[in-house]
Amino acid sequence: MTNGPLNRKLKMGMVGGGQGSFIGKVHSIAACLDNRAEVVAGAFSSNPQRSKASAADYNVAESRAYGSYQEMFDKERQLPEGERIDFVTVATPNHTHFEISKAAVEAGFHVMCDKPMTFDLGQAEELAVLVDNSSVVFGLTHNYTGYPLIRQAREMIQSGELGEIQAVRANYIQGWLRSKIEDSDQKQAAWRTDPSKSGAAGCFGDIATHAYNLGRYMTGLLSEEISCHLRTFVPGRKLDDYGTALIKYDNGGLGTVTASQISHGRENDVTIEIDGTKGSLSWAQENPNAMQVRANGQPHKIYTRDPNAPYMLASGQAACRLPAGHPEAFFEAFANIYAAAFDAIVAKHSGEKVERINTVYPNVHDGVEGMLFIQQSVASSQQNGAWLPFKCDRARR
CATH class of the missing domain: 3.40.50.720 (NAD(P)-binding Rossmann-like Domain)
Known part of the structure; x- marks a missing residue:
């Protein structure tokens, strides 16, 4: 049915x-x-x-x-x-x-x-x-967060396979705003660079929020403090087009988020690297069906998106639609967000209690945390990178 x-x-x-x-x-x-x-x-x-x-x-x-x-x-x-x-x-x-x-x-x-x-x-x-x-x-x-190997990594991390997480490096690098195309009425650029429509941040609000959220989703680490430097490198632009934030997590770990929209030749380059006491992993959105897992003294492993492989965990398998070797990417990841929400909607209609x-x-609480990330990043940058509190009362674990 x-x-x-x-x-x-x-x-x-x-x-x-x-x-x-x-x-x-x-x-x-x-x-x-x-x-x-x-x-x-x-x-x-x-x-x-x-x-x-x-x-x-x-x-x-x-x-x-x-x-x-x-x-x-x-x-x-x-x-x-x-x-x-x-x-x-x-x-x-x-x-x-x-x-x-x-x-x-x-x-x-x-x-x-x-x-x-x-x-x-x-x-x-x-x-x-x-x-x-x-x-x-x-x-x-x-x-x-809907990519199969992101969900696979999340389950691996939260089951302790990588040990205690000590460092997260998340980057989102683009180049499409290298010139001031908002002056030519390019629709997507016009509102993203307009403070009255985009808010207090440009690049950091648009894409750094994705990079930060990805690290939070995968690791479950809660943030404590943030220090950030934002820059507007294209003359006359009203909002930032480059920035880097350093985050202190509640377990003593450190995270970095770097975002750019002015890097020549870069398209939609989302990457994340996570270091734990037992191993590390890395993933790139432009090659989303492969993930590297490394541990000292062991051969490097490349996990590919394969719903039938014995190494794939339940959450990774559930996010797959095609057999191995048939690339799944952007639309499918988006669809996985919808599919999970649909499950909750159907449960609601059936009178069930949902998480x-x-x-x-x-969810909406991730949205609150994302807005806090933007607010504190902008405030820190305005204070020359001062460390500011960055805690969200109802953030996911």
């Missing part, structure tokens, strides 16, 4: 993702990849005409292409259960995430939201309280 006891596809409403959007189509493809959901409605643009024009791109009937997210929530709530949308995907610029997510939760719709979760920490904390006091499932699309903090998918 599709979605178990629910015995139907989950119905998805999209906010954002209109013509010219990259991430909107990624969300729709990922959500529908396993045939567990379908896009049935959307407010695809803040411009009502553009929203209607975008509906065909998602095979959505024009009658359910709404002029605003408020109209979509109001009209969908009037439909019978099973016909109305079950969840909302928020694929819009940062400054709109809070108001849309808040309205969706208040309307009783589950939410899948792009990162960073909100415009600032205050909004994130308010949203977390709202979600915790509701019956909705809230997922945050830190999609790199709120230590979920397989990134």
Whole structure:
């Protein structure tokens, strides 16, 4: 049965993702990849005409292409259960995430939201309280946590295979903002470099949050303090385009996060290296189906994504769709975030109690931690790298 006891596809409403959007189509493809959901409605643009024009791109009937997210929530709530949308995907610029997510939760719709979760920490904390006091499932699309070998590594680390984790080095390096393309009205660059839309950080809010979250997800280490230096190297740009943060963890370990959007020739170079007392591992997003594991005095091991291999743990196997040698990557990782959230949504519909903090998918509390990371990184940089507290009360372990 599709979605178990629910015995139907989950119905998805999209906010954002209109013509010219990259991430909107990624969300729709990922959500529908396993045939567990379908896009049935959307407010695809803040411009009502553009929203209607975008509906065909998602095979959505024009009658359910709404002029605003408020109209979509109001009209969908009037439909019978099973016909109305079950969840909302928020694929819009940062400054709109809070108001849309808040309205969706208040309307009783589950939410899948792009990162960073909100415009600032205050909004994130308010949203977390709202979600915790509701019956909705809230997922945050830190999609790199969905790769099979990331989940394999997480299970290996948390079972003690690498020993005590002492160092985490996470990097996210791009080069697409090497020149000031925001001045040519390039849509993606324009809002990401605009403080009124992106928030207090540019590069660090956009991609360093992914790198930080990846280390937290894999290791479970809780942070204590942060020191950061941010720079804006392209003249006239209003937000940072390069930065490095040093993090002290509660077990005495150290982490570094480096992010760049001005490195020539770099595309989407996400890498992570983790050192433990018994071994170390490394993974690169541009070669996602292989992971290196090393221990002194032993041959280096290369784990490949193989759902049938005896070394693959349950979480890694569950994130695979294809046999070994058939590359799985970005869309599939995104789909794994949706699949884990769908499991929680179906459980909710069945009256079951679901986990709120230590979920397989990134959740609202990961979103709060991400906003705290941005806030304290910016504040530290403004104080010439001063060490500042970086603790999140309800962070995942």
